[in-house]
Amino acid sequence: MMRQPKVGAAQSSPTLPTPAQGVRWTTPIVETPGIVVLGSWIWRLVRLLVLLPFRFPVMVASTTLVAACWWYLGGEGLAALAGVLATVSLVWWRTWPDSYRYCVTWRLLAWWRHLVVYRRHWQPVLVIAGLAESYQERRYLPRIRSVACNARADYVRVSLVAGTAPTDFEHRVVELAHGFAAPSCRVTVNGPRDITLEFPRHDTLAEPLDTLPVPENPDLSALPVGKREDGTPWKLRLHGTHVLIVGVTGAGKGSVLWSAIRAMLPALEEGTAQVWGIDPKRMELAYGRELFARYADDGESAVNLLEHAVASMQERAERYAGRQRSHTPTKTDPFVLVVLDEVAFLTAYHPDRDVRRRAENAIATLTSQGRSVGFCVLAALQDPRKEVMNLRNLFPDKIALRLDEASQVDMVLGEGARERGAEAHLIDTTLPGVAYVRLETSPSPVRVRAAFVSDDDITAMANGYSADSPSAEEVG
Structure with missing residues (x-):
């Protein structure tokens, strides 16, 4: 005789996932051998030393010259070198001011703003602006390639992350301008995955413009x-x-x-x-x-x-019909x-x-x-x-x-x-x-x-x- 299950008794059955429940896949954790980590550090150090003279030639040459002068000539030679450099810099600045600004002033300013303004705030500004991409729990940021300056603005050249477009930055120029404390921001496309962000350092249009002189030969198209x-x-x-x-x-x-x-x-x-x-x-x-x-x-x-x-x-x-297609005044x-x-x-x-x-x-x-x-x-x-x-x-x-x-x-x-x-x-x-x-x-x-x-x-x-x-x- 078959026994009937008691009313109210719990039915024991294996728990099966419902169709709405997905299977969660996790990346396995693998212990990296210490020799691999050490080799990676050594490789990065060697690559840095090899590429340093090419990436920062002026800094490497200046440091090498100062070290050699101090090694061979001592403190007196180092002081003499400083005096010669100061004299040359003063003569250069007074004689060719435009060349001096281009080669010295703007380069030093670009180096300073690269470190203090853009590299320091790059990640938080781009993350908050929605320009950082995520893939498999990793975050990818566009990379700053270089920073250049002139009398008016900073020009930040950026390499885009694969899968992004310059229009992503064009739609976030307001956020970028506020993030880097600039009056505005403009995006210029240089090539595939290569753009330049232009950040004015001050508002060049704040002062009223006086009446312009009348051109001698006006161009009606300009x-x-x-x-x-x-x-x-x-x-x-x-x-x-x-x-x-x-x-x-x-x-x-x-x-x-x-x-x-x-x-x-x-x-x-x-x-x-x-x-x-x-x-x-x-x-x-x-x-x-x-x-x-x-x-x-x-x-x-x-x-x-x-x-x-x-x-x-x-x-x-x-x-003009059938005789000419454009107008000449x-x-x-x-x-x-x-x-x-x-x-x-x-x-x-x-x-x-x-x-x-x-x-x-x-x-x-x-x-x-x-x-x-x-x-x-x-x-x-x-x-x-x-x-x-x-x-x-x-x-x-x-x-x-x-x-x-x-x-x-x-x-x-x-x-x-x-x-x-x-x-x-x-x-x-x-x-x-x-x-x-x-x-x-x-x-x-x-x-x-x-x-x-x-x-x-x-x-x-x-x-x-x-x-x-x-x-x-x-x-x-």
Whole structure:
């Protein structure tokens, strides 16, 4: 007779892992023989001694010279050597200061900042910024290859870990800048797994820029309007593109507009370029009205001016069809710059719906067809939202001055601009004219500052050159 199990009795059965439970594999621990550890230390020491003269030739040569002098000549010889070196250094510094800074000053500064700033804080900054990679419970860090300095910035050359990309660093430039106490950070790609991080030591754009001199032979594709963060001139391209300037009130939009017009003055005098102005506020451009070949300051006349520009552009394109593909400024076919201050008045704020529609159609036609035949639209705007200005993508080059919100940075400069270091929403109110520029040819934003053009400068420009400015009635 089979016995029935008692009710409530525990059923004994082997415990089996459920499908949700994974099998944990652990790396076995193997005792490393002492002779292997000792051999590894000896190999590292020998490699260090062999490579030291190649990695640090100046330090090794200096140490060898000092040791030899002390060994053969004693303390007196060492003092004489120090005196000779001090004299040579002084003469070198006074006679060839640029060479001395390049060969001595900047190299010593780079060595010091390599040890004290970058190597010391490299691991914690990269780990917190999320740039350290982990694999099989081991952490891998990008390696510092070298550090170089000049009068403005430090340049840290970095070898990337296999499997990472330069865009990983481009998306962490804000964290890197704060981690190494720099005003900003810029990433330059040198080659596969090789990048350079540029850390300015101070803000080179903190001081206002005085009015720039008028160039003798202006290049319409590279007009000097200010200074870049690296100290080089900021040259604005107008011929062959369209430019959108966005910034809140007081951000410095007028500095960009007037600096560009000022740089064009010789071309205006020659007749190879014209500036057509639209100023709904009647404040910014009206001050130098004599400089404009055509001018409008209300909705109807502004739309007439834009439609006249479209008609002139299409007439020129019809003449060029099948004969030439690019425009060269001449007196017959001058380069035409259409300056729109506060373009939102025409596209969003004007009470007449028909005026808004006509203005949008004219601006869209100019920006989509005008640059190949010598027409450029330079538009200024305060609010970059789509419902205010839905033609942003028709402007290849964009300038973001101080903005109200972080989200507006990507609206103006394109997706990912803020991750690449464009902090236009954090520009201080005491820095008018400071902006981030994103060009059609480069996705990386560049920090710049436009020169300030005062009212007296504009008056002098208008008195020195006066364009034939028809009235608003003549524009139509």
